[in-house]
Structures are given as structure tokens and as C-alpha cells.
Amino acid sequence: MKFGKAISIRGLACNFAGALLVFAGIGLVAMSARSLINYRTAAARHGGEVIDLEHNANPQAGQYGAMVRMVGTPNVVEAPRDPDFNLRVNTPVLVRHVEMFQWREIRIGDSVHYELDWVDHPIDASHFEDSARHANPSSFPLSGKQFDAGLVQMGGFKLSSQLLHALPGSEQIAPDPKLLPANLAASFSPYQDYLVTSAHPGDPRLGDLRVSWDEVPVQQVTVIARIDGDRLVAAADAADGKGYDVEVGQVPLLDVFPDLPVPPEFVLGGSILALLLAALGAFLLLMTHRQRGDVLLALALGSLAVGAVASVLWLGNDTSMLCAWLVVALLGLVTAIWRVRRHALLDQR
Numbered sequence: 001m002k003f004g005k006a007i008s009i010r011g012l013a014c015n016f017a018g019a020l021l022v023f024a025g026i027g028l029v030a031m032s033a034r035s036l037i038n039y040r041t042a043a044a045r046h047g048g049e050v051i052d053l054e055h056n057a058n059p060q061a062g063q064y065g066a067m068v069r070m071v072g073t074p075n076v077v078e079a080p081r082d083p084d085f086n087l088r089v090n091t092p093v094l095v096r097h098v099e100m101f102q103w104r105e106i107r108i109g110d111s112v113h114y115e116l117d118w119v120d121h122p123i124d125a126s127h128f129e130d131s132a133r134h135a136n137p138s139s140f141p142l143s144g145k146q147f148d149a150g151l152v153q154m155g156g157f158k159l160s161s162q163l164l165h166a167l168p169g170s171e172q173i174a175p176d177p178k179l180l181p182a183n184l185a186a187s188f189s190p191y192q193d194y195l196v197t198s199a200h201p202g203d204p205r206l207g208d209l210r211v212s213w214d215e216v217p218v219q220q221v222t223v224i225a226r227i228d229g230d231r232l233v234a235a236a237d238a239a240d241g242k243g244y245d246v247e248v249g250q251v252p253l254l255d256v257f258p259d260l261p262v263p264p265e266f267v268l269g270g271s272i273l274a275l276l277l278a279a280l281g282a283f284l285l286l287m288t289h290r291q292r293g294d295v296l297l298a299l300a301l302g303s304l305a306v307g308a309v310a311s312v313l314w315l316g317n318d319t320s321m322l323c324a325w326l327v328v329a330l331l332g333l334v335t336a337i338w339r340v341r342r343h344a345l346l347d348q349r
Contacts, residue, residue: 014287021281022305029274029306033313033321035264040318042260043067047226047235047243050253058156059230067235069224070154071250074167076218078150084142085195086179091215092164094147101198101208103134118210120144137207154223160233163225166246169217222251271310275328278302297339303332 043049048067055072074092081088082096099118105128106113114134125136152159174193177185188211191201195211198204225232225244235243245256254260279302286298307329314322 014284018281018284022278025274025278032270045239047238056155063227075153080147080149092152093216095214096145097212098142098144099210101204102136158231167216170214222247278306300332300335
């Protein structure tokens with residue numbers, strides 16, 4: 001009697017521990033799947049899940065459409081040139097600024113006064129209160145312009161114009177007057193980091209021009225963008241309306257997109273552990289049945305339980321993950337049917 005009671009208690013303990021392990025395996029795979037789904041959903045707002053590439057990475061087959069993060073210094077292959085001033089600079093973007101010394105009307109309360117200053121657009125003086133004595137030239141003989149490099153690369157990838165314009169920073173550069181074409185060399189002279197038309201650069205007069213250039217510095221940046229062949233481009237379908245980011249220096253992904261949850265780690269390892277826990281639980285449950293000790297049947301039942309739950313979780317989220325877990329569940333089902341039938345045939349003999 002005591003022996004039978006001990007067996008009964010041991011059976012209950014096996015059933016309890018087995019059920020606990022099966023539910024632990026199911027819970028683990030559910031938690032792993034949910035965390036990965038939540039991360040991918042959040043990442044989709046910025047164009048999709050981001051892959052880290054080396055700074056010297058080249059385009060590879062199967063990468064089309066992937067969002068990537070690259071850290072490195074852009075390589076200017078074809079530098080921009082200002083053809084009017086014959087100025088070429090090793091920079092992703094070169095910007096020419098043109099200013100004219102003009103009258104400005106300053107109003108403070110009821111008082112009005114006028115001062116001459118450098119302004120980068122024509123000021124219409126016809127609306128001045130004292131327009132007769134403070135007339136400005138009607139237009140600029142030169143205009144400001146932006147010149148993009150013909151080719152800028154990060155590793156083996158070309159940067160699109162949108163990414164070029166997003167490169168941060170701006171530094172004024174000093175032009176070389178020796179490179180000026182003859183017609184402009186007769187009009188412009190260097191003064192500090194400018195070219196000016198003033199006869200006395202330190203004492204400009206109305207209508208004098210001042211030209212300067214800014215460059216985007218070549219520096220280490222973090223670029224997050226989508227791969228389009230051999231180019232890095234903005235993800236046009238990103239819900240955030242931007243689909244790219246460019247930051248100075250080496251910036252972690254979560255600092256660029258602080259709304260992202262922490263990326264799940266050991267997803268594959270967690271899935272394998274979930275299968276093993278469920279299989280061990282099934283093995284303990286089988287200890288009270290005639291199929292006791294059947295490792296294959298236990299593994300099949302664990303795979304069926306975990307695979308079925310994971311398939312439901314991935315339904316409508318990721319077709320490839322759904323198919324993978326369906327295969328696991330179906331293999332578990334087929335193997336379980338085979339083992340149960342085998343045991344039935346052995347019992348008939």
C-alpha cells in the first residue's frame with residue numbers, strides 16, 4: 001500500500017513538473033517572439049530593422065531594401081566645383097554665399113534710422129521712409145549657389161543627394177585668388193576669408209559684393225539608410241516621414257532612434273531552449289504512461305506545442321518566421337503520430 005502510494009505521489013510530481021516545463025517552454029518562446037515582433041514594429045516606423053555593416057562594407061547579394069547602419073568617414077571621389085570662380089574643394093557639399101553692402105531701415109518705436117550692412121539678398125528700398133537718400137541696387141550680378149560632389153561613398157556604397165545634404169557641419173573656407181578667371185580677378189580681391197569688390201576692403205561702399213564659401217567637413221559620421229543596389233538612400237515608405245539619419249561620430253542605434261525598444265538578444269538560443277524545456281516536460285509527463293522513456297516522442301510533443309504557439313504569434317507579422325515554426329510543429333505532429341502508432345503495434349504483439 002505504501003509502495004503504491006509512493007508511486008502515485010511520484011507520478012503526480014512528474015506530471016506537475018512536466019506540465020510546468022511545457023508551459024515554461026511555451027512562455028519562453030512567446031516572450032521571445034513578442035519582444036522581436038515589438039522591436040520590428042517599432043523599427044518599421046523608421047524604415048525597418050537595422051543591420052550593422054562594417055565601415056568598408058560592399059554591396060552584397062540579398063541586401064536590397066535592407067536598412068543599415070554604417071560608421072565611417074565619407075570618401076569624396078568626385079569633388080564639387082564652383083565653375084564661376086574655378087574653385088574645387090574636397091567636400092561633399094560646397095556652398096557659395098553672395099552678399100551686397102546695402103542700406104537697411106531700422107525702426108525702433110517711432111524712430112527710424114538707416115545703416116549699411118552686408119545682406120545676402122536684395123533689399124527693396126522703395127518702401128523706405130527716406131527712399132530718396134537710401135536707394136539700393138535692384139539686383140545682384142551674382143547669386144549664391146550649392147554644388148554637390150559628383151560621387152561620395154561610404155565603403156562601397158554611394159550616398160544619395162538626400163544623404164549628402166543631411167551631412168552635418170559647415171566650415172568657411174578661404175578661396176585662392178590665383179585660381180580666379182581673368183574677368184573676375186580684375187573685380188575681386190581677397191579680404192580675410194572673402195573675395196570682395198571693394199576698392200578698400202576694410203571700408204566697403206554701397207553696392208560692393210562679398211563672396212564666401214562654406215564646406216561640409218569630411219568627418220566620421222553614423223549613417224542609417226536603406227540599400228538600393230550600390231546606393232544608400234532614404235526609406236521613402238518610413239512612417240516617420242524621414243527614413244534615414246546622419247549623425248556626427250559613432251552613435252549607437254538607440255541614441256539615434258530613442259523610441260526603439262532594446263533589441264532582443266539570443267532569439268535563436270531562446271527558441272532552442274524553449275523546445276528543450278517543452279520536450280523535457282513532455283518526457284516527464286510520459287513517465288506515467290506506457291510510452292515512458294521515448295525521447296523522440298517527447299521531443300516531438302514539445303516541438304508540436306512550442307511550434308503551434310509560435311506559429312499563431314507570427315501569423316500576420318512575418319511569413320518566413322510563420323513558415324519556419326509551422327514546419328517545426330508539423331514535424332513534431334508527424335513524429336508524434338509515428339511514435340504513438342509504433343507503441344500501439346508493439347503492444348499488440
